Amino acid sequence: MALVKKMSKGGIGVVGPTVFAAGWNTDFIMVMQHPGDGIHPANKSITNYFILRLKDDKLFGPFGEADFTEQRKLLGVPSNLDFTLVYKDLE
16 A cells, blocks of 8 residues: 555655555545565564645655654644545555
């Protein structure tokens, strides 16, 4: 799983494998990722957090959990925005 920006002909990768959780609204997309190369199993002992600001397609991250929490506040990501899509088998 990855976060990909849809283009008129295909797509472009934003956050690579293995994305296992996402939350979004009209202003932001947040994802959690276990790093990997898409060929070998992801390293589930590491969780990276990313924030994509949609108004300018600017990607922030990777962050650990504490830095992610701080960046959410700095970027104005609403506190009620949560990871609503979670792939438990990838978690």
